[in-house]
Amino acid sequence: DAGVIQSPRHEVTEMGQEVTLRCKPISGHNSLFWYRQTMMRGLELLIYFNNNVPIDDSGMPEDRFSAKMPNASFSTLKIQPSEPRDSAVYFCASRPSKNTGELFFGEGSRLTVL
Amino acid sequence: AQSVTQLDSQVPVFEEAPVELRCNYSSSVSVYLFWYVQYPNQGLQLLLKYLSGSTLVESINGFEAEFNKSQTSFHLRKPSVHISDTAEYFCAVSSWGSQGNLIFGKGTKLSVKP
Numbered sequence: 001d002a003g004v005i006q007s008p009r010h011e012v013t014e015m016g017q018e019v020t021l022r023c024k025p026i027s028g029h030n031s032l033f034w035y036r037q038t039m040m041r042g043l044e045l046l047i048y049f050n051n052n053v054p055i056d057d058s059g060m061p062e063d064r065f066s067a068k069m070p071n072a073s074f075s076t077l078k079i080q081p082s083e084p085r086d087s088a089v090y091f092c093a094s095r096p097s098k099n100t101g102e103l104f105f106g107e108g109s110r111l112t113v114l
Numbered sequence: 115a116q117s118v119t120q121l122d123s124q125v126p127v128f129e130e131a132p133v134e135l136r137c138n139y140s141s142s143v144s145v146y147l148f149w150y151v152q153y154p155n156q157g158l159q160l161l162l163k164y165l166s167g168s169t170l171v172e173s174i175n176g177f178e179a180e181f182n183k184s185q186t187s188f189h190l191r192k193p194s195v196h197i198s199d200t201a202e203y204f205c206a207v208s209s210w211g212s213q214g215n216l217i218f219g220k221g222t223k224l225s226v227k228p
Contacts, residue, residue, distance in 0.1 A: 004157075045215055093158075100163070100165055102163060107157045108157050
């Protein structure tokens with residue numbers, strides 16, 4: 001079975017540019033999570049969705065960040081405009097409806113903002 | 115509110131030595147507990163989990179963890195480590211029946227030296 005699929009795996013961009021990260025959760029999973037991982041802060045939850053509805057976005061750093069989940073099989077995390085401090089690895093994870101808390105992670109998108 | 119504390123940020127050990135990675139949690143309700151492993155340049159993978167039943171849980175590659183409710187701990191152990199166990203290990207907790215997210219500790223980097 002396909003796991004959580006993220007794209008792009010690597011992105012290098014210049015400050016001020018728009019960045020869009022994409023995620024396809026595991027089919028049948030009804031919750032989706034976006035995390036950011038940096039050396040300084042570790043793993044931070046940015047936002048999560050249940051049944052395509054954003055439940056908690058308190059971890060989104062600021063208005064430059066936005067996330068959408070237009071349907072059960074796709075989500076985007078957008079940064080506009082990007083800044084060097086946004087450089088990190090962004091992980092998407094999904095969770096099945098039978099909730100035991102276990103998350104299934106994608107391989108991550110490594111973002112470098114110059 | 116729940117929280118997870120991993121006391122050791124880095125643990126260096128020699129190959130074939132035993133290792134223990136410590137994890138303590140706080141929660142006012144019953145919990146599920148997890149250990150995830152992250153190999154370099156990869157996403158997080160579930161290593162083992164405690165949902166209910168036997169307090170000692172094992173992984174397929176020789177790790178084990180014991181849920182200790184009185185000490186609110188879920189320490190990870192392996193009697194003899196391999197070079198290939200070098201990775202970062204994350205302890206995580208979620209509450210029973212919660213639609214909320216998984217709370218992660220800050221991670222412990224295990225470095226196995228020959």
